[in-house]
Amino acid sequence: MDKRKRIFGLDLIRSYAIFLVLICHSSFFLRQFYPKMNLLGLLCGYLGVEIFFVLSGFLIGRILINLISRGWNVLDLIKFLISRLIRILPNYYLFLIGYILLYSKLFSLNCFDIRYFLFLQNFFSPHPSFFPEAWALSVEGWFYIIFPSLVFIFSFKKRNYQKTFIIISAILIILCEVLRFFYVYIKNPPWDEGIRKIVIFRLDAPIIGSFIAYISYYFPKLSKKYIYYLGFIGFFICIFFYIKYDVNKSFFMKTFYFFITDISFAFILPFFFNLDFSFSYITVPITFISNISYCLYLVNLSLVYIPLSYYLHIKCLKTAFLGFSLYWILTFCFAILIYQFYERPIMEYRHKIVHSFWQLT
Numbered sequence: 001m002d003k004r005k006r007i008f009g010l011d012l013i014r015s016y017a018i019f020l021v022l023i024c025h026s027s028f029f030l031r032q033f034y035p036k037m038n039l040l041g042l043l044c045g046y047l048g049v050e051i052f053f054v055l056s057g058f059l060i061g062r063i064l065i066n067l068i069s070r071g072w073n074v075l076d077l078i079k080f081l082i083s084r085l086i087r088i089l090p091n092y093y094l095f096l097i098g099y100i101l102l103y104s105k106l107f108s109l110n111c112f113d114i115r116y117f118l119f120l121q122n123f124f125s126p127h128p129s130f131f132p133e134a135w136a137l138s139v140e141g142w143f144y145i146i147f148p149s150l151v152f153i154f155s156f157k158k159r160n161y162q163k164t165f166i167i168i169s170a171i172l173i174i175l176c177e178v179l180r181f182f183y184v185y186i187k188n189p190p191w192d193e194g195i196r197k198i199v200i201f202r203l204d205a206p207i208i209g210s211f212i213a214y215i216s217y218y219f220p221k222l223s224k225k226y227i228y229y230l231g232f233i234g235f236f237i238c239i240f241f242y243i244k245y246d247v248n249k250s251f252f253m254k255t256f257y258f259f260i261t262d263i264s265f266a267f268i269l270p271f272f273f274n275l276d277f278s279f280s281y282i283t284v285p286i287t288f289i290s291n292i293s294y295c296l297y298l299v300n301l302s303l304v305y306i307p308l309s310y311y312l313h314i315k316c317l318k319t320a321f322l323g324f325s326l327y328w329i330l331t332f333c334f335a336i337l338i339y340q341f342y343e344r345p346i347m348e349y350r351h352k353i354v355h356s357f358w359q360l361t
Helices: 008-029 036-069 074-106 114-118 134-153 161-187 191-196 204-218 220-225 227-244 256-273 280-291 293-311 317-360
Strands: none
Touching (some): 008 280, 036 161, 036 204, 074 114, 074 317, 161 191, 161 256, 204 220, 204 256, 293 317
16 A cells, blocks of 8 residues: 555554454453453443444545545446445455354354345344454445445435535434434343444444544634544543443433444544654554554454354463463464455555546546
8 A cells, every 4th residue: 555645643543443442352351350351341342443433434534525526426436336345345255254164164153144245234133143343344334335325316416515415414323313212212222232233323423424524624724623622522421421321221322322422533533634743663563553454353353252262261360361362463463464465465456446447437
């Protein structure tokens, strides 16, 4: 990837997010000996994934705004969708098929659903226990398809893309809030499986990121001077709420808490978008971790944690620390190998495909 196109502040946020996810899953080895680590780990996991959602929405929002400013057409939308799908699907299908083969040999594979191949396994219903990381990828994948398509469709005749961008963003965010509110009011589902990991309840997270991308693009002074203060305040409020309230018993935590978390992170992103740092001994490792973050996310739970926890009988603290250490070592080793020999070549090929398609059209 061309380093000149990378934004250090966003690489820093992405690296921070994946470390939160890794802290969450690695803490599972130690929680029976340090009970407080369970709450800390779950909080880190929640915050890490929410950062990924909002960051993804922010980046996609910037791309769409640039397309809109040039007056995009159907071919631009197709090229955008091809580019995004090539970004997420090769890795996703590699791990999906790999886990089907792995778990059919090592464990009983009774939770697989054919809907995984279309990101439908948790569109309306709780995510199956197989390949648990995939729930977030379903949210991302449907966001890539639904949001830009709606913006284009509803502005196709009038060509008023900027206004439509904001209207569609607002409608979808409000719709998700309303759906969560009434579903929790009627069904009172569990916070994690029943709300957090279902696509139709979570599409607002990346859309909030896109909405703030619009604000930062057209109102840069506002986003640079003011809103990131609210973001940092909101971040600490979210931590306080998570610690104070039982997520499975609180109506607020199952409904509006997600919005507060996501809007807080979104407010912070313009600050990091404009953050510049030139010390290579810091930027190089941050950029590298950011590059392999997708592989780290796909590797760490199903390929590393689950087999380790299955074969390591953790009955003492020494074994727990062994599992904890092996988790970090193996996660990074697998992720680096897969990135270097699989993801990176595909991403270089993606650039050629999209560029060739652009030239043809």
